[in-house]
Amino acid sequence: xxxxxxxxxxxxxxxxxxxxxxxxxxxxxxxxxxxxxxxxxxxxxxxxxxxxxxxxxxxxxxxxxxxxxxxxxxxxxxxxxxxxxxxxxxxxxxxxxxxxxxxxxxxxxxxxxxxxxxxxxxxxxxxxxxxxxxxxxxxxxxxxxxxxxxxxxxxxxxxxxxxxxxxxxxxxxxxxxxxxxxxxxxxxxxxxxxxxxxxxxxxxxxxxxxxxxxxxxxxxxxxxxxxxxxxxxxxxxxxxxxxxxxxxxxxxxxxxxxxxxxxxxxxxxxxxxxxxxxxxxxxxxxxxxxxxxxxxxxxxxxxxxxxxxxxxxxxxxxxxxxxxxxxxxxxxxxxxxxxxxxxxxxx
Numbered sequence: 001x002x003x004x005x006x007x008x009x010x011x012x013x014x015x016x017x018x019x020x021x022x023x024x025x026x027x028x029x030x031x032x033x034x035x036x037x038x039x040x041x042x043x044x045x046x047x048x049x050x051x052x053x054x055x056x057x058x059x060x061x062x063x064x065x066x067x068x069x070x071x072x073x074x075x076x077x078x079x080x081x082x083x084x085x086x087x088x089x090x091x092x093x094x095x096x097x098x099x100x101x102x103x104x105x106x107x108x109x110x111x112x113x114x115x116x117x118x119x120x121x122x123x124x125x126x127x128x129x130x131x132x133x134x135x136x137x138x139x140x141x142x143x144x145x146x147x148x149x150x151x152x153x154x155x156x157x158x159x160x161x162x163x164x165x166x167x168x169x170x171x172x173x174x175x176x177x178x179x180x181x182x183x184x185x186x187x188x189x190x191x192x193x194x195x196x197x198x199x200x201x202x203x204x205x206x207x208x209x210x211x212x213x214x215x216x217x218x219x220x221x222x223x224x225x226x227x228x229x230x231x232x233x234x235x236x237x238x239x240x241x242x243x244x245x246x247x248x249x250x251x252x253x254x255x256x257x258x259x260x261x262x263x264x265x266x267x268x269x270x271x272x273x274x275x276x277x278x279x280x281x282x283x284x285x286x287x288x289x290x291x292x293x294x295x296x297x298x299x300x301x302x303x304x305x306x307x308x309x310x311x312x313x314x315x316x317x318x319x320x321x322x323x324x325x326x327x328x329x330x331x332x333x334x335x336x337x338x339x340x341x342x343x344x345x346x347x
Contacts, residue, residue, distance in 0.1 A: 042287050045302075050309060053313030071194070071195055071197070072312070074201045075256060075275070076308075078252065079278075080300040082096050082253050082279070085248055088212075088293065089241070090293065092147055097272055099133075100272065101158075101257070101268075103132070104271065106125045108266070122179060122180060125254055126258075128254065129251060129255075134247055141242050142239075170268040183200060222293055226294075281307060281328060282300050284303070285303035286300040286306075287335070289342075310324065
């Protein structure tokens with residue numbers, strides 16, 4: 001009596017089925033590419049924006065105007081590095097702008113009001129920025145509070161400390177030692193005048209890009225942002241990584257304060273009132289996911305440049321500031337929508 005055998009489907013049928021399942025449309029391939037390279041979409045937007053505004057107004061591409069854009073981007077671009085680090089861990093920092101102003105006020109008042117040596121005043125400001133990062137990090141990691149709530153609270157704390165230290169008064173640049181205003185000096189590079197603050201920003205980006213892309217610390221940051229529990233199960237000390245991220249962000253904030261003093265030629269408690277939102281805007285437009293685990297600092301630089309280019313180009317086109325703000329708001333919504341779409345890519 002013969003035993004019946006279950007017929008197996010032909011190999012050719014299996015191959016056709018696999019081919020059908022794995023087949024990707026052009027739109028799916030685009031989404032996969034954007035998922036692999038988060039900075040690709042902001043780079044395309046930046047290039048198109050430069051071309052369009054250059055055609056609308058030839059003055060846009062003039063060296064003096066390009067120099068102005070880079071100077072305007074220096075503060076938000078550097079602050080965006082700090083925000084990127086936090087957002088990569090699936091957190092958010094609403095206090096970076098207030099922490100930056102606090103650090104600049106500490107620098108300015110230590111030098112002008114207390115008569116401290118320039119280097120000491122600079123170091124005190126850097127320590128103040130570091131302290132803001134330590135405070136945020138400890139509240140998030142030790143008390144397990146949501147980053148949104150923590151930084152919303154420290155935003156008010158840092159703002160109050162700024163007003164308390166400065167008494168609401170601005171320290172003018174001529175009252176400050178040269179080392180504090182050094183970041184506002186210009187140097188000509190390829191026919192374009194850029195400030196030392198812009199150069200410092202680029203150095204910060206190079207260091208941050210290396211740390212995130214070439215070190216185990218950077219891999220841990222991405223792992224924590226992608227899935228904290230999975231990272232913990234693989235042996236990553238999640239709390240330590242998060243604390244290190246907030247501390248690093250505090251140092252970057254302090255360096256941004258130095259750039260801000262040079263940019264404004266002074267230290268003012270009313271400086272950069274919208275810096276928090278602008279930094280987050282640059283990060284989001286730059287392709288870093290608000291859900292963590294995806295993005296890079298170069299995308300943030302592109303995002304900051306896009307905001308600077310749009311504001312400058314629309315101003316040269318004669319549009320009111322209202323429409324410049326409107327355009328930035330639309331960019332943010334589009335960027336978040338694209339991020340949601342990209343996250344649906346099949347891995």
